[in-house]
Amino acid sequence: MTDAALDKPRPVEARSAGRFLFWAAVVLISAWVLVPIYLLLVNTLSSPQQVTAFPKSGVPGWDFGSIQFFMSFAGVLRALWNSLFVALLTMILSIGLGAPAGYALSRFDFPGKEVFRMLVVMTRAFPLPLLALPLAVLFIRTGLDDTAIGLAIVHTVLAIPFAVLITFSLFSGIPLELEEAAWTLGCNRWQAFRKVVLPLVLPGITASAVFAFTISWNEVFAAAVLTIENRTLPAFLIQNLNVSPLHLKFAGGAAMVIPALIFIFAVRRYLFAMWGIANR
Amino acid sequence: MKSKALPYLLLLPATVFLLVFFVYPFIQIAWLSVSGPGGFSLQPFTTMATHWKFQTALGWTLLLAAVVVPIQLVMALSMASIVTRLQQGRNTFLYIFTIPLGLSDLAAGIIWLAIFEQSGYLNSMLHGLGIIDQPILFLGYQNIWVIFIAIVLAEVWRATAIMMVILVSGMGLIPKEFYEAGEVFGANAWQRFVKITLPLLRPSLQSALILRTLAALEVFAVVTALGGTTLPVLMGETFQWQFTLQDRNVASAYAMVILAISILATFFFLRVLRVPKGATI
Secondary structure (H helix, E strand, O other), rough: OEEEHHHOOOOOHHHHHHHHHHHHHHHHHHHHHHHHHHHHEEEOOOOHHHHHHHOOOOOOOOOOHHHHHHHHOOOHHHHHHHHHHHHHHHHHHHHHHHHHHHHHHHHHHOOOHHHHHHHHHHOOOOOHHHHHHHHHHHHHHHHOOOOHHHHHHOOOOOOOHHHHHHHHHHEEEEEEHHHHHHHOOOOHHHHHHHHHHHHHHHHHHHHHHHHHHHHHHHOOOOHHHHHOOOOOOHHHHHOOOOOOOOOHHHHHHHHHHHHHHHHHHHHHHHHHHHHHHHOO | OOOHHHHHHHHHHHHHHHHHHHHHHHHHHHHHHHHHEEEOOOOHHHHHHHHHHHHHHHHHHHHHHHHHHHHHHHHHHHHHHHHHHOOOOOHHHHHHHHHHHHHOOHHHHHHHHHHOOOOHHHHHHHHHHHOOOOOOOOOOHHHHHHHHHHHHHHHHHHHHHHHHHHHHHHHHOOOOOHHHHHHHHOHHHHHHHHHHHHOOOHHHHHHHHHHHHHHHOOOOHHHHHOOOOOOOHHHHHHHHHHOOOOOHHHHHHHHHHHHHHHHHHHHHHHHHHOOOOOOOO
């Protein structure tokens, strides 16, 4: 808006009015994002009495009663541990399965390539959490029901398209010549990969691993369908939603939000590369 | 010989995994939805369609998607335009704008519950302004439209970031020369946006809209957190049939309905925002 005035200089006031509007919009959107999170944290850092009191103040009471209640509530610690464990498994599975596929797609031309790409793209066009329904039956038959690995498998189906597409774009960004140079210097294919390509893509791989972790950490529906005893935090919260007091909900919400904030911060540099390519 | 087999070996684990845990369950879910105790039966669909909650759930789900997605499109386009224009503090604001990307729908529901519940911040604010004496029960069944608005706000708040990210990376691909040419011919900022940005952004708009519409049709945890079962949606009903009513077949029938609408929506956007062959940047 402000750069419209490049060739025909406008009065200074009009320009600064435009700038003011622009920054007002920036501040407004930031507030729209941040204020609700702030309010959740205020609730979390207040005592249970303060949470249910009316009217409520906009500053935290600096009381750890809600957090203490949450942490000592039966099943919470275990749910936190389950969430962490399932997310780690998802991370390992989706990168372990997805990265070789991404590498193959970026380096080779072979019959059937398009079929595989279609399969991956298709997974994104289906409501994946619904997979949990038939898989519940399959898991009961195979003894995978109510286990971390069973849930991690479903979460991996959710995360694998992203892992494949992201690693595909990462490997495509490394010139093949680098690998070829290593081959002429006496490396075999694996050595060239490990010594030349891997160090270059490792940060990006880490970012997509973190992304897979976040997908699993946040997933509610499949987790609620597939677990009974070994609930993850989101499944635990949604199952107890109508019976749990407000301060438990808010502390639980904060427990889900804070790691997510850190993750997004950690992978912020890769977000756009990931999505820019994942689109095409 | 070895290097011919290598790509297939690399693809094998992911392919087997997707066949076993993606393709097979889908065949199974389709079968479950049309089978009864004695083999093929349309009973699950009849049970689903004649249950009084089906039509309301379908209606609310479609209405939510129809309201949420356009709002998000407009917001995401504005946010993406702002981000591409930012010179100072671009990274900081980009991080802030993308924060909701990492948040789960359940967390978003709980966050907006803190605002809308009876002793929540909206009531406290109205009280502070002297508008009300007693807190209002916003999220009760008498105020179903308030629940609806709260869900819309929570969904817009949470899921606009993903659209914005897709659009920002799409805008980054549009060559600067196009805008310079537009300026030379006297197009103002709005005209450049409509005539240059929007048409060239089509592929990104397409994937952003498909992604968001499908997610909007699967709305579940936000609704449960804010309205319980007062405002039924398809995914919530699927969950109810699977758990409370213990009927897998009807739950699968619901899943098939969600799937069918998702496929229709995908085709719709593929068609409406079709990119002419050879017209990519």
